[in-house]
Each structure stands twice: as C-alpha cells, then as structure tokens.
Amino acid sequence: MISPATDDVLFEQHGHVAVITLNRPAKLNAVTSEMSDALVELAQQCNQDDDIRVVVLTGAGERAFSAGSDIRELDKYATPWAFRNREDYCDSLKVLRKPVIAAVNGYALGGGLETALICDIRIASSNASFAAAEVKLGWIGGGGMSALLARSIGPSNTSLMLMTGDPIDAERALTWGLVSEVVEPAALLPRALELATTIAARAPIAVETAKANLSAAYNLPLDQAVRYERDIQTVCFATQDAAEGRAAFAERRPPTFTRA
The missing domain is CATH 1.10.12 (Lyase 2-enoyl-coa Hydratase; Chain  A, domain 2)
Structure with a gap:
C-alpha cells in the first residue's frame, strides 16, 4: 500500500484505480512544499506499480479542488533561482505515464488550475470555478498555464483568463472545452471513479x-x-x-x- 509522507495528501486504491486527494480543506487545499514532495513521490510510485492503471486526483471537501500554492510559503525561497528550480507539484503529474482524471470540486485557482490542466481528463462539479488568478497578485503562472489553457480553450479565451484573473464557472468551462463533463457535487467522485474503472478495463x-x-x-x-x-x-x-x-x-x- 502506498503511503504519502504527509496527512495533507491522501491515497486510496480501488481495484486498478488510485485516488489521490489534496487534504487541506480549511486552506482550500493550497499546496505546501511537503504536499508537493508527497505528490512527486506518489506519481513515481504509481508509475512503478503495474496494478495501478488510472489515477484520479481531487480535493477534500466541496469548496476547492486546489487554490494553488500556499502563498505564505513563496517567500521561503532564498533566491528567485531557487524558486525557479523547485520540484513543483505540477511537474509531478507530468511524469505520470498512466491516465489522470481531475475531479474538480469548487475552486481551481492558479496552480490548482494548472494541476487540473495537466490531467488528461477533467470533470467538474456544478459549483466548480476556474481562474488564472496570479495576475491579481503581480505575477503569472509558471506550471504551463498559458500553453495548456490555449490548447484547451483557444487564444482569445485564454487571454481573457490570463489578463483579468477573473474566474469562470463550470458551465462556461464546459462550453469552452476546459472540462469534459459537469455533474452535481455528490456525483463528482462516483462519476470520476466510474470513468476511471472503464479506462482501467482497457488494455x-x-x-x-x-x-x-x-x-x-x-x-x-x-x-x-x-x-x-x-x-x-x-x-x-x-x-x-x-x-x-x-x-x-x-x-x-x-x-x-x-x-x-
């Protein structure tokens, strides 16, 4: 059984499906450095475990998938170069050879949106909302935000999100192609598991x-x-x-x- 190094990231396995949950609901599942390290390790272990065929990523509670990086931790880096070379949680998912389904419940902001974009398939609850909010704080995303958004929703819609930082709701995300399905909150994880089980049954x-x-x-x-x-x-x-x-x-x- 795979065990994360922090209680702020949870791991479960249902048959051939792994479920990774960001578990800081009181902080909108904002990601700390310890959580980032845990995600990097979990991704590597999922790659190595042949019994795991699909990964579902979600956030604890209904308020947030993830609000991105914990802002209070960003000043801990000694230099901008140390910040640039950090082992980022977004990068952890890029190494996964196995399909990843994002079950987006509530806010997906900044790095939380980037994390969802790195996943292969995105399903949203009806209360989900998505924003490239970094511009409101004086910077831009660094985990592939521009390129991944543009591939999903086109350059004009991407410009709107990147330059305003304002959120879009689940229905607009569906219309734009950012997500594949929108379901009621109670149906989100069951639907993600159903889809993951279908994919896990394939070769x-x-x-x-x-x-x-x-x-x-x-x-x-x-x-x-x-x-x-x-x-x-x-x-x-x-x-x-x-x-x-x-x-x-x-x-x-x-x-x-x-x-x-």
Whole structure:
C-alpha cells in the first residue's frame, strides 16, 4: 500500500484505480512544499506499480479542488533561482505515464488550475470555478498555464483568463472545452471513479500508448506525428494484450488484459 509522507495528501486504491486527494480543506487545499514532495513521490510510485492503471486526483471537501500554492510559503525561497528550480507539484503529474482524471470540486485557482490542466481528463462539479488568478497578485503562472489553457480553450479565451484573473464557472468551462463533463457535487467522485474503472478495463499498454501518442500529436509536425503513431501502433499490436483482444473478439467474449 502506498503511503504519502504527509496527512495533507491522501491515497486510496480501488481495484486498478488510485485516488489521490489534496487534504487541506480549511486552506482550500493550497499546496505546501511537503504536499508537493508527497505528490512527486506518489506519481513515481504509481508509475512503478503495474496494478495501478488510472489515477484520479481531487480535493477534500466541496469548496476547492486546489487554490494553488500556499502563498505564505513563496517567500521561503532564498533566491528567485531557487524558486525557479523547485520540484513543483505540477511537474509531478507530468511524469505520470498512466491516465489522470481531475475531479474538480469548487475552486481551481492558479496552480490548482494548472494541476487540473495537466490531467488528461477533467470533470467538474456544478459549483466548480476556474481562474488564472496570479495576475491579481503581480505575477503569472509558471506550471504551463498559458500553453495548456490555449490548447484547451483557444487564444482569445485564454487571454481573457490570463489578463483579468477573473474566474469562470463550470458551465462556461464546459462550453469552452476546459472540462469534459459537469455533474452535481455528490456525483463528482462516483462519476470520476466510474470513468476511471472503464479506462482501467482497457488494455493498459494501449492506454498508456494512447496518452503518449496524444502528447506527440501536439508536439510533432503532422507527418512525424502520423509516423510516430504508426510505429507505436506496431508496438501495441505485438503485445499479448493485443493478441488477447483479437482472440476475445473472435470468441465473442470480454477480453482479459494483463499488461503483457
């Protein structure tokens, strides 16, 4: 069983699904350096554990997914260069090869929004709200805010959020494509677990390959992206899971995938 190094981050496992919860509801789940370290360690352990196929990330309580970094900690860095080179909680999720679903309950502000954006799929409760609020405090996001927002909602909507710092509600986030679904607060985690369980039932290597391929599709020129996709399709096709999928189809039965 994986155990975080702080009680401010919780870990549970439901079958092949891991649930990571930011657990500072009284502080809107603002992330401390200890929480950041715990997230880095959890991401590495989830990568190494073949029994974990999907990760769900959420915040404790209904008020907030995360308000981003704990502002009071930002003055602890000795120099701006030390701040620049910190091991950030947003970066921890980038190393996850497995799909990550953000279950956004309440505020997703600043680094909390960046954290949600790094996740592969975002589901929001009807009371969720999203803001790139750093500009109101005199700086901008540094965990990929501009690039990730622009990919999700386009340059004009991104400019509106980055330059005003004002929040948008869940329905606007859905209309803009920032989230895939909006559900009532009580249904948020059950829906995220339902979706995660569906994905976990698919061939794990194929799912991880799909995630890697999508990243390549964004970062490579079109002809290289198509060639890359063909190459990793061939890798998937050679797995035992792919053979199981073909056999199950021929035998008209559900496949049993073993990550092989």
